[in-house]
Amino acid sequence: MVGGRARGATLRVVRLEDIDYALPPEAIAQVPVEPRDAARLLVVGDDGFDHRKVRDLPDLLRPGDVVVANSTRVRRARVVGHRQSGGAAELLFLRPLDGGAWEALVRPSRKVRPGDLVATGDHVLEIADDLGAGRRVVRLPAGACGSIDDVMASSGALPLPPYVHADLADPERYQTVYGERATSVASPTAGLHFTDDLRRRLRDRGVGWATVELEIGMATFVPIRAEDPALHPIHTESFRVGQEAVDAVEMARRSRGRVVAVGTTTVRALETAAGDGTLQPIDGESRLYIRPGHKFRVIDVLITNFHAPRSTLLMLLEAAMGRRWRSAYQEALAHDYRFLSLGDAMVTEVRRGLAAELSLKVGHRRSES
Numbered sequence: 001m002v003g004g005r006a007r008g009a010t011l012r013v014v015r016l017e018d019i020d021y022a023l024p025p026e027a028i029a030q031v032p033v034e035p036r037d038a039a040r041l042l043v044v045g046d047d048g049f050d051h052r053k054v055r056d057l058p059d060l061l062r063p064g065d066v067v068v069a070n071s072t073r074v075r076r077a078r079v080v081g082h083r084q085s086g087g088a089a090e091l092l093f094l095r096p097l098d099g100g101a102w103e104a105l106v107r108p109s110r111k112v113r114p115g116d117l118v119a120t121g122d123h124v125l126e127i128a129d130d131l132g133a134g135r136r137v138v139r140l141p142a143g144a145c146g147s148i149d150d151v152m153a154s155s156g157a158l159p160l161p162p163y164v165h166a167d168l169a170d171p172e173r174y175q176t177v178y179g180e181r182a183t184s185v186a187s188p189t190a191g192l193h194f195t196d197d198l199r200r201r202l203r204d205r206g207v208g209w210a211t212v213e214l215e216i217g218m219a220t221f222v223p224i225r226a227e228d229p230a231l232h233p234i235h236t237e238s239f240r241v242g243q244e245a246v247d248a249v250e251m252a253r254r255s256r257g258r259v260v261a262v263g264t265t266t267v268r269a270l271e272t273a274a275g276d277g278t279l280q281p282i283d284g285e286s287r288l289y290i291r292p293g294h295k296f297r298v299i300d301v302l303i304t305n306f307h308a309p310r311s312t313l314l315m316l317l318e319a320a321m322g323r324r325w326r327s328a329y330q331e332a333l334a335h336d337y338r339f340l341s342l343g344d345a346m347v348t349e350v351r352r353g354l355a356a357e358l359s360l361k362v363g364h365r366r367s368e369s
Helices: 054-060 148-155 189-193 196-204 243-254 264-273 312-321 324-334 353-357
Strands: 040-045 048-053 066-070 078-083 088-096 102-107 117-120 123-132 135-139 182-184 208-214 237-241 259-262 282-286 301-305 345-349
Touching: 040 054, 040 324, 048 054, 054 196, 054 345, 066 243, 066 264, 078 148, 088 135, 088 148, 123 148, 189 301, 196 208, 208 243, 208 264, 237 264, 243 264, 259 264, 264 282, 264 301, 264 312, 301 312, 312 324, 312 345, 324 345
Parallel strands: 040 345, 066 208, 066 259, 259 301
Antiparallel strands: 040 048, 078 088, 078 117, 088 102, 102 135, 117 123, 123 135, 208 237, 237 282, 301 345
């Protein structure tokens, strides 16, 4: 497991009210815009705001910059079935466990109990241990053929966020066009705005492209309830930063380019991989909680969607841009931007603080995870 805070960071005290704001329900996007890069883009500058479209990114970035994105795809993790004792059951498969079992979030959690059997399609699932907070260990009964992966492939659906009230006409709109492995239960939504044509125009502009992978879990979206957000239990997510991404960052640094992170999950992967000041290839687990006072070592620019109140994602945003996020969100709401996963985006430079005085070292050895 890779550590929890950057070395040398002096974390600033933040209260729950500091990361809260009023989000009108009508501002929450229910469908994505078409085409993808037609989404609106709020450009946050030192002297104000500019209202653009995501397709304008090649005009906003510089030759020598590198864009880094999270290449994870969303697995078909939502499975609906019926308990043999009667009644419907919904399972959201979160992560694999030993022996072919999976951890799953179940509903209704009070009625889906250890020992129950849930039928879905051609499969029967056995509910095993209670892990608390609505989570159960789920496995195939002894002697059954196949695997939980087979169940998701045949009976699963993409798990849209709970605030999206209808299925998408095209489920691929909850996947990025450059996604690779299906390892997540939520989409890296800032990347939903990118098209193949936009990536080509970035390349023609002289902007590099690289990917990392961070497996997004539902804990990312659990609201902070503690009055002291520092006490919020941060989630752990598996991630991979390969040599190709390390080389791309090194090339950008040598050409005085900027590292442009697409989404908070990309930030978490890169900042974890550079936790000791040396960016290096790594395959491990991150429990990094990016809070105000975090010293960013890799990221210069952040492209991100608009996040929910009282979330760890807003904590990261306050760390990256300070209290400016409040005026940016007020600007976005006043101009009818669409919020959350299927909504619009913003781009901002990151306040590097002490890290701006440090020269990022780029390593080529494999770290212990």
